[in-house]
Amino acid sequence: MTAFDTEYRAAERLADIAAATPHDGAVLAATVAAVRLTGRHLLATFSKRSRTPDDLDQLIRAIHVNDDASLAVARGLLERTLPTAGWVDDELEGGVLPAGDWWIFDAVEGNVNHVHGLAEWGISATLVRDGAPHLTAVYEPVADRLYTAVRGSGIAAVNGVPLRPSTKTQLKAAIVTTGQARPGESAETYRQIGASVTAMLNAALVVRMTVPATFQLGLVAGGQADAFWQHSDVRSGLAAGALLVSEAGGSVTDLQGRPWSFASRDFLACAPGIEREALKVLGEVA
CATH class of the missing domain: 3.40.190.80 (D-Maltodextrin-Binding Protein; domain 2)
Known part of the structure; x- marks a missing residue:
């Protein structure tokens, strides 16, 4: 069994726990596991020395390859976490979502950066509940940086450290x-x-x-x-x-x-x- 297989099974266990007891802590833990594993999977194909082809069609194909690789890891885990939640397929869509739970998943945020060998890319999964973002996990693999937040908690964190905006007034x-x-x-x-x-x-x-x-x-x-x-x-x-x-x-x-x-x-x-x-x-x- 590979290291990836071991991590995937651990992520499945967290998803099953959340599905059985879908409180915010369990769902967030499963979401974190999904974005971390997906990010590490995409990191294996990333190189800061990458240079994309000049042709736009080839560039778009490279972006789609990344999207497909990400979805192959994360979608099953997130759907297993909350089996009744809907899924937003088009990452460029806007507008109001129907009532209930929905996953907004960006397969590779900053995908164009990944393809160009730039470090600013990551994986994000946000649970929307009744029209408002409810919890989120965002993972930047190159920096090994994880953002998390749950609505109403008053806590947003990066790698477990609470975040606070600046106090500037000008x-x-x-x-x-x-x-x-x-x-x-x-x-x-x-x-x-x-x-x-x-x-x-x-x-x-x-x-x-x-x-x-x-x-x-x-x-x-x-x-x-x-x-x-x-x-x-x-x-x-x-x-x-x-x-x-x-x-x-x-x-x-x-x-x-x-x-x-x-x-x-x-x-x-x-x-x-x-x-x-x-x-x-x-x-x-x-």
């Missing part, structure tokens, strides 16, 4: 970040992205733009960055991070300052002390 002292949610957005969305970056360049200390969104939101939850915004409703890029930031004590709204939900068209997560100022800047270009 946007001009803030590191802020954004990113492109998916390829092929509308011309209006691209206009909004460009205008919002320009506005923040004039208002914040430093502006970063990168993917995947979840990792940027982990930084906001932990205070290494002060705000993240996005002109998007892609669920898989926002669900885990929104829960991490809110449970850490940060602010999560749309760009009009209303509480964020899957029905929202856009997104802002930030340190509470700069929320009003960030909303003013971004609201002028939304």
Whole structure:
């Protein structure tokens, strides 16, 4: 029996425990086991020396190979954990989910980074319950970094250490970040992205733009960055991070300052002390 087989059987046991007694602690433990095992599986095919082909079709095929390898490990474990939960198949979908339990699983967050030999990629699984993120586990294999959060617990953690957003009160002292949610957005969305970056360049200390969104939101939850915004409703890029930031004590709204939900068209997560100022800047270009 290989090491992978041993770990997979251990993950199955945790899934069976959660299925029999589906309280949050058991479900989170099974979810953590699933994303860790999947991440280590994908790490075996990762190289920082990777260079992708110039051809877009070959690049997309490489991305699909990674997705398939990830799903082959994780989907069975997560479905075994909560057999009655639904499954979101399209990681680029947005909008409200029906009532009940749903898994939002991003097979390889930052898949394009993995293919290009960049370290910023990972595996995330978020349980959505009655329309809101309920618990999440996000694993970054290269850094061996695990984010976890459960709704209502007031605790979001990275490798077991509680996260807290920054205490900054001035946007001009803030590191802020954004990113492109998916390829092929509308011309209006691209206009909004460009205008919002320009506005923040004039208002914040430093502006970063990168993917995947979840990792940027982990930084906001932990205070290494002060705000993240996005002109998007892609669920898989926002669900885990929104829960991490809110449970850490940060602010999560749309760009009009209303509480964020899957029905929202856009997104802002930030340190509470700069929320009003960030909303003013971004609201002028939304």
